[in-house]
Amino acid sequence: MKRDSFGSAALVLDRLLRELGRVSDEKGSLTRTFLSPAMRRANRMVGGWMRETGLSVREDALGNLIGRLEAPRPGARTLVLGSHLDTVRDAGRFDGALGVLLPIVALRHLRREGVRLPFALEVVGFSEEEGVRFPSAYLGSRGYSGRIRSADLALRDENGITVGQCLRRWIDPRGRRAWKRPARAHSPRELLGYVEVHIEQGPVLEKRGISCGVVSAIAGQTRARVIFLGRAGHAGTTPMALRRDALAGGAEFVLAAESLARKRPPLVATVGRLEARPGAGNVIAGGAELSLDLRHPADGSRLEALRTLRSAARQIARRRRLGVSFQVTQDNPSVACSPGLTALLSRSVKARQGRSMSLPSGAGHDGVVLSSLAPIAMLFVRCRAGASHCPSEHVKIGDLAAALDIVDDFLRRLARDLHG
């Protein structure tokens, strides 16, 4: 396989990404949320590209766009490739879209070369992953996996519209067709696996100077709210020794979290929000509320870090005569990528890129949900400065080519494995 051929495929992919990137609910920036008017246009556009590629296209009850290529032999299992078509507000054009459009372009290339795969293939554009419109994420992949609950349908957006209403209007604006909660799209034994291509959204590949890496696991995540309570006081008249400064306690906690994570890679610990109360320059803070975000690919390590920081918060509070509350608001276990499928993907990376690297994903992805249904593997693609969720999100043409090259090899390799 010549790299040149993927150069021109990469230019095609880049063009499709740009076209899709213009499909937005807002003028001048890219925002495409669950079942919005832009989402309908996006599904129509991407569905068209799927059809041109020879896929048969349908939309499921959650608005997921599914393009299917049947296997030559009936009863063959299905490989699912995909990612999400919704975006955050003021998004970049790669997050999600890359994992839907890249498989389409890779498939075009394979078909043009006359390669026939011995398995069925589905390319899925999930309708919702970012959790922007409703206070819930992964609605698309959960629908595809048969994991939508009644509580999900009752969630409301900022206009008071529920997920259920939204879905009924999606299938028929006049409300004549009944909407039915979907069962999972496939039983696990029908599936070969789920493979997701996604931008890294971090700086590791760039730092290592390589285009693509293989994801080892999607990190577990704990989010907590930490509140220190002291005593507000006059900044001029309260001697240092008599203060109970909640912000100073909060500052110590910020540094304790940072210092712990520095000592224990790949643990990451982030305090991104710190609010001092009353928050006036001439008043000693009586209260400080902090966010804590902890992630690690190994759940044990994450939970140990949580215990350490909870105890650090208590020690800080005791030493400073502060009150403290430490409340875990979210706790998601990590999801390991499947060893078999991931090893196969790594071989493709090594074969086409020369060397491979394995890295954990600190962000969540549709693969988290799909792992309940099928073996999963993920390919990360380098993005400029690790920037994501912003208009400056960027992937070089050369890296698009490298990723196409790898996915091409992976599909051929998987085909050979099944034949052999």
Added chain:
Amino acid sequence: MKRDSFGSAALVLDRLLRELGRVSDEKGSLTRTFLSPAMRRANRMVGGWMRETGLSVREDALGNLIGRLEAPRPGARTLVLGSHLDTVRDAGRFDGALGVLLPIVALRHLRREGVRLPFALEVVGFSEEEGVRFPSAYLGSRGYSGRIRSADLALRDENGITVGQCLRRWIDPRGRRAWKRPARAHSPRELLGYVEVHIEQGPVLEKRGISCGVVSAIAGQTRARVIFLGRAGHAGTTPMALRRDALAGGAEFVLAAESLARKRPPLVATVGRLEARPGAGNVIAGGAELSLDLRHPADGSRLEALRTLRSAARQIARRRRLGVSFQVTQDNPSVACSPGLTALLSRSVKARQGRSMSLPSGAGHDGVVLSSLAPIAMLFVRCRAGASHCPSEHVKIGDLAAALDIVDDFLRRLARDLHG
């Protein structure tokens, strides 16, 4: 002098403080700002109490309420006693009001005892000290001292009304009387001094277990805005080693300021405001803006602390690869109380309270402005838990009695000094 007599005077003073504390621009809480409707009612109420005490009452061009008792002998100098009648929002009833009402009650007591003072006496309720309505403080005492500039008159409140308009409406709502910028009320040689009684607004007297203390100096104050700039990033996908976390830099600065001030009493350093940007739990902060408030009775020590913290901010930024901006927004030198008048006041404190203590004032007071016109002395009165600028501000009846007792002694002592 029997303490009992001041017990009943203290009850009177407490009643007047309560009555005045109900004169508010807001229902259910005490807020009385410069030249507001409540301020007009307050001046009328306090003016009435001044007249009952035998003072002749006038209002000057800044809305200051001035009650004057002439000396028996023409040409005698004037002692000014006073504080401010405006309040912060949701204030306590002692801050300011105590220094206006206590001299009135003390004077009633002296007159009832038949004591005639050989000097003239003015009790002044300054119309503005807190800087709430307009972005400026000390308008009242600056007017009294002849230090109002054109720029002050052009300042606007949140409704767009200027100080000048406000003053013209104050003297005549129909705008027929011309308003004239006032010269100082007295030339320095007409004045014996200015004495202000004020709650401490801090916990030092309570900690020492005494009712009153004498102020040595009003601390100088530097306020600065410190901004750290790093790079925002994904909390899950950016390894610790590659972060440029502005909030972590800000946290280090909070602790550097605290640690420096702890080592160098009576320096106080406060970061009361810390804003992380964008301020989301799952985003590494790309920016952090902090307030810094530094106070010390000795200007040299304050400025040395400022240099030290400026350099600490630079070091933190360099080590963390952050940008930093350090901008001084306010810089007021300290004001020493007058040695002569303060020594006299200290003798009264020792005589009536048994022991005295000298303490700096971390907060600014009208005395700062009056020091340009006359020797000043200040008496601090213990307040519960050091709380001020809040409804829980409280002074015990016994401490009101102690302060009345001391001021009574001070006036007699000053009279003897002048006779002797």
